[in-house]
Each structure stands twice: as C-alpha cells, then as structure tokens.
Amino acid sequence: xxxxxxxxxxxxxxxxxxxxxxxxTPRYPVVxxxxxxPNAGHSLVFGGEHxxxxxxPSGIFREGTANLIGNGVVIDPVIxxxxxxxIEAKGIDVAERLLIAKRAHLILPTxxxxxxxxxxxxxxxxxxxTLKGIGPAYADKTGRNxxxxxxxxxxxxxxxxxxxxxxHLKLLAGYSGFTFDINDYEQQWLEAIGELRRFTLTDSExxxxxxxxxxxxxxxxxxxxxxxxxxxGSYPYVTSSNTLAAGAxxxxxxxxxxxxxxxxxxxxxxTRVGSGPFPTxxxxxxxxxxxQIGHEFGATTGRPRRTGWLDLPALKxxxxxxxxxxxxxxxxxxxxxxxxxxxxxxxxxxxxTCGWGGFGMEDVTPVYREFPGWKTPLNGIREFDALxxxxxxxxxxxxxxxxxxxxxxxxxxxxxxxxLREA
Ligand code: GDP
Ligand code: IMO
Ligand code: MG
Numbered sequence: 001x002x003x004x005x006x007x008x009x010x011x012x013x014x015x016x017x018x019x020x021x022x023x024x025t026p027r028y029p030v031v032x033x034x035x036x037x038p039n040a041g042h043s044l045v046f047g048g049e050h051x052x053x054x055x056x057p058s059g060i061f062r063e064g065t066a067n068l069i070g071n072g073v074v075i076d077p078v079i080x081x082x083x084x085x086x087i088e089a090k091g092i093d094v095a096e097r098l099l100i101a102k103r104a105h106l107i108l109p110t111x112x113x114x115x116x117x118x119x120x121x122x123x124x125x126x127x128x129x130t131l132k133g134i135g136p137a138y139a140d141k142t143g144r145n146x147x148x149x150x151x152x153x154x155x156x157x158x159x160x161x162x163x164x165x166x167x168h169l170k171l172l173a174g175y176s177g178f179t180f181d182i183n184d185y186e187q188q189w190l191e192a193i194g195e196l197r198r199f200t201l202t203d204s205e206x207x208x209x210x211x212x213x214x215x216x217x218x219x220x221x222x223x224x225x226x227x228x229x230x231x232x233g234s235y236p237y238v239t240s241s242n243t244l245a246a247g248a249x250x251x252x253x254x255x256x257x258x259x260x261x262x263x264x265x266x267x268x269x270x271t272r273v274g275s276g277p278f279p280t281x282x283x284x285x286x287x288x289x290x291x292q293i294g295h296e297f298g299a300t301t302g303r304p305r306r307t308g309w310l311d312l313p314a315l316k317x318x319x320x321x322x323x324x325x326x327x328x329x330x331x332x333x334x335x336x337x338x339x340x341x342x343x344x345x346x347x348x349x350x351x352x353t354c355g356w357g358g359f360g361m362e363d364v365t366p367v368y369r370e371f372p373g374w375k376t377p378l379n380g381i382r383e384f385d386a387l388x389x390x391x392x393x394x395x396x397x398x399x400x401x402x403x404x405x406x407x408x409x410x411x412x413x414x415x416x417x418x419x420l421r422e423a
Contacts, residue, residue: 002215003260004032004208006248007328008222010318012272014298014305015265016330016410018042021058021221023408023418024263028219030066030211031059032204034251035241036223037074037107037137039130041299046415051087052299055080057221060087060097070204070220071103072241072251074137075149076112077192078185100196101204102150108161109185110168111136117175127237128274130301138230138240140164149201152193205253212258220248226264226318234361237276245322264324264404266315268332268394271305273298277361280308280344294334309342309368312401317356319402326407329398332391333411338373341394345369345401371397378411384421 007024009015022044025031038054044061045051053060055075057067069075084094111133118135119126129135140146147164151157172180211218222243227233229243241247245262249255269290272278282290287307290296296305318324335341344366346353354364374388381387387395387409395406409419 001258002212002217004212004218004220004248004252004254004258005261005263006220006222006245006259006322007263007265008243008245008248008322009225010227010264010266010315010322010324011225011270011311012227012278013223013225014041014271014273014296015225015267016043017222017265018044018053018058019330019410019413019415020263020265020328020408021219022046022061022415024219025059025062025065027217028059029064029216030068030208030218031057031221032068032070032208032218032252033057033073033221033223034070034248035072035243036239037134038076038079038132039134039239039300040223042221042223043299043413044415045413050413054083054300056083056087056094056098059219059221060094061090061092065097066099067097068099068204068207068252069101069104070208070252071101072247073101074105074107074134074141075100076107076132076189077196078188079132081192081195095199099200099202099204099207100149102148102201103204104149105137105141105146106149106151107133107137108147108164108168109182109189110165110172111140112185113172113180113182114168116180117172117178120178121175126275128276130274130298132300135240136168149196152196153201157193208252208254209258212254217260220252222248226321227314229321232321234276237274261325262322263326263328263407264319264322265328265330266310266318267294267330268335269294269310270308270314271296272308273301273303273305278306278308279314279347279361279364280311280366281306282308286338289338290334293337294331309344309366310398311344311356311366312398313344313346313356315398316402319404324404327399327402327404328408328410329395329406330410332409333378333417335373336377337375339375341371341373342368343371343397379417381411382419384409384419387419
C-alpha cells in the first residue's frame with residue numbers, strides 16, 4: 001500500500017505551492033487538489049513561460065500524470081474551462097490527464113454575486129474576498145442546498161439550477177442598494193456546464209483509494225494557507241474550507257492512516273492578501289521592497305499583497321497543526337539585497353510574552369531577532385553547501401525553532417531554481 005503525501009501552505013497563501021507541486025510531480029503519477037476553488041492562483045514558470053492555475057492541479061504540465069480535482073473543491077465551470085483552453089493551447093490533451101470528482105460542488109453565477117453583496121454590505125470590515133463566490137458556495141454545501149458536478153448528468157439539472165438561483169435571488173433582494181446583472185455570466189456558465197460533460201467525472205474517493213491500494217503514490221495539493229483555515233485561521237478573515245492537512249482526508253476521501261509526508265511550504269518572509277491580523281506587517285520601505293522584488297501582487301486578483309517579516313510563532317503553530325514532516329522554504333532570493341533580516345521569535349501582548357494563540361491576534365507586537373544579510377544572489381546556486389554562510393545560519397535557526405528539517409529551498413520562480421537536501 002502506498003501513501004498520499006500532502007503539499008500545503010503554512011502562511012496566508014501564495015507561498016509557492018504551484019511551483020513545488022510542479023517540481024515534485026515527476027515522483028507522483030497522480031496529483032489531486034483537495035479544497036478551495038478559483039480563489040487560488042498557483043504559478044508555474046518553465047521554458048520562459050508563466051502559467052497561473054486556479055482549479056486544475058499543478059501536475060497538469062507533466063506527461064503521464066493524472067490530475068484530480070477532488071470532492072473538497074468548489075468549481076466555477078467558466079473559470080475551469082478558460083483555464084483548460086489555455087492549457088490546451090500549449091498542445092496538452094487535458095481531457096486525457098484530468099479527472100473531476102462528481103462530489104465537487106459547483107459555484108453558481110449567483111454565488112459570485114452573493115459574495116460581492118456580502119462584502120459590499122460589510123463596508124470597512126470586509127473580508128477582502130477574491131469575489132469568486134467561495135464563501136456562498138461552501139455555505140450551500142454545508143447548508144445542504146448545493147449543486148454538485150455529478151448533478152450535471154441528471155435530466156432535471158436545469159430545474160435544479162433554477163431552483164437554487166431563485167433562492168439566491170431572494171437572498172439578494174435583502175441587500176438594498178446593491179445592483180447586479182447575471183445574464184452574461186449565466187450564459188457563459190451554462191455553456192461551460194455543457195463543456196464539462198466531455199471530461200471524466202468520477203467517484204474520486206474510489207479512484208484515490210484504489211490507486212493507493214495498487215501501490216501508486218499520490219500528491220495532494222492544498223490551496224490558500226494554514227492561517228486562512230476556516231476553523232484555525234484568523235476567523236472571520238479566513239477562507240471557507242479546511243486548508244490544513246486534515247482537509248486532504250475529507251477533500252479526497254482518504255483515511256488519516258494513509259497520509260505519508262506533509263510538506264509545509266513557507267516564504268522566507270510573509271505576505272497576506274485581504275483583511276485580518278498580520279503581526280509582522282511592514283508599512284515602511286522594507287515592506288515596499290519585499291513587494292517589488294518579490295512581485296507580491298495577487299495571481300488571481302492582481303491586488304498588492306501586504307508584506308512583512310517571517311513570523312516564527314505563526315509558522316510553529318502551522319507546523320503543529322499540520323503535522324509537517326518536511327519544510328520547504330521559498331523566495332529566499334527576494335532577501336538577497338537586505339543588510340539586515342528580521343524574524344519574529346515571539347510576541348508581546350501588554351507586558352506578557354506570548355506565542356501564536358490563534359484566537360484574537362490583533363493586539364500583539366512582534367519581538368524580533370536580527371540576522372545579517374548575505375548580500376549575494378542565491379538564484380544560480382543549486383547545492384546547499386554552496387550557499388552563503390549567513391544564509392545557511394538563517395536556515396538552521398528556522399530548523400531549530402520549528403524542530404523540522406528544511407528539505408527543499410527555492411531560489412527563483414523557475415522550475416529549475418531549486419535546492420534539494422538529503423534527509
Ligand atoms: P501559490 O498560490 O502558493 O502557488 O503561490 P503564487 O503562485 O500565488 O505566488 C508565488 C509567486 O512567487 C509566483 O509568482 C511564483 O512564480 C513566485 N515564486 C515561487 N518560488 C519563488 C522563488 O523561490 N523565488 C522567487 N523570486 N519567486 C518565486
Ligand atoms: P492560493 O492558493 C492568498 C484570501 C483572500 C481573502 C480570504 C477569503 O493562491 O495561495 P475567499 O475568496 O476565499 O473568500 O477569500 O482568503 N485568499 C487567498 N490569499 N492566496 C490564496 O490562494 C487565497 N485564496 C483566498 O484574499 O483574504
Ligand atoms: Mg497564489
């Protein structure tokens with residue numbers, strides 16, 4: 001029996017999951033997304049080209065890999081079809097490589113409008129949602145009203161769609177002063193539903209367990225980040241799914257005993273898009289430098305990402321919550337030019353020192369430890385021992401604090417800019 005390994009983000013998303021999955025895929029015949037939806041934007045860079053995937057797993061560009069969109073994902077067929085067309089334009093037979101869970105829920109055009117109406121009504125306390133309809137779609141799932149991918153095969157699908165849309169329109173009538181027009185998007189959506197029928201729609205939990213029984217390993221790809229988890233993130237400034245490793249079990253239908261490695265990805269600093277607490281956030285020149293050098297603008301929405309120093313208390317919390325077995329550190333090259341690099345090692349709340357409590361992190365001040373910068377480009381380096389000593393010290397400090405080995409270091413956006421270390 002083989003295991004399912006999990007790749008997930010340990011911060012607030014955009015850690016570089018797309019790149020890591022692309023790099024690891026040659027070891028895995030099957031890659032499976034387990035939660036989230038097109039709020040995700042996973043970037044892959046190879047052969048001088050840059051791709052952003054929203055719903056399709058990041059193994060799609062590797063020949064011989066099956067890519068599964070799991071039951072825990074919410075799918076907007078319009079966005080999925082646009083994505084598929086872009087991949088097909090590169091000569092890839094997506095229908096041959098892609099499987100879609102019949103149990104995955106659909107995002108309706110009215111889910112997107114409800115998302116926007118809710119954000120509009122919240123005013124300055126808005127979540128900063130990507131407006132892709134994620135919250136309303138998961139609300140219908142747990143409220144037991146949702147439509148699933150498998151439903152598109154039913155003869156009365158259109159009636160079911162109309163009934164749910166009518167429910168949504170009633171809800172929307174309660175948002176006074178919010179205007180909308182669904183006609184264009186609805187037309188595209190219905191067409192995309194028709195196109196979806198040409199893909200393999202499957203009972204993915206059976207497929208996943210049978211694949212493991214046959215001795216084939218699977219890589220599960222997370223979306224968003226651990227600190228955006230619906231249960232353990234900084235609620236209500238979170239997404240609407242379980243982004244933690246546990247989400248891979250429910251999002252794919254695998255038992256916890258089948259989980260092997262948990263690869264936890266983090267950036268050498270922090271970013272966050274949208275609202276909510278961010279203790280190490282920088283509002284100064286250093287923050288702007290991180291944003292410009294790291295190209296910290298959303299892959300899905302284009303919004304500037306908030307930036308800050310690495311937050312170890314938050315990282316340790318995520319390592320604990322996910323049972324991370326191996327760490328992967330991204331974007332260290334962004335720090336190349338800094339004279340001094342800071343890392344939060346604890347927080348102060350009043351005159352008390354504390355760690356990441358999770359519940360209410362609004363009023364803490366970080367306690368920093370400073371490291372000398374390495375002032376050398378890391379991008380061309382491929383061996384750990386060839387890295388500057390100051391950088392290796394920084395890496396070892398993080399390993400000590402988290403009690404977890406950093407197995408992979410990424411030093412540039414390209415597939416090739418990677419350093420692999422032995423256990
Ligand atoms: P994801 O959502 O976790 O897949 O991450 P995103 O794709 O949203 O954001 C990560 C960004 O960083 C993308 O633009 C990547 O191309 C880029 N990237 C990934 N790894 C590295 C790295 O090691 N160095 C640099 N400079 N950029 C990287
Ligand atoms: P990837 O997979 C970063 C954030 C939004 C907002 C909150 C809720 O690319 O790392 P939602 O649309 O889910 O209702 O938004 O979550 N968010 C992300 N931030 N990366 C993502 O995905 C995100 N997906 C959602 O900005 O603060
Ligand atoms: Mg992203």
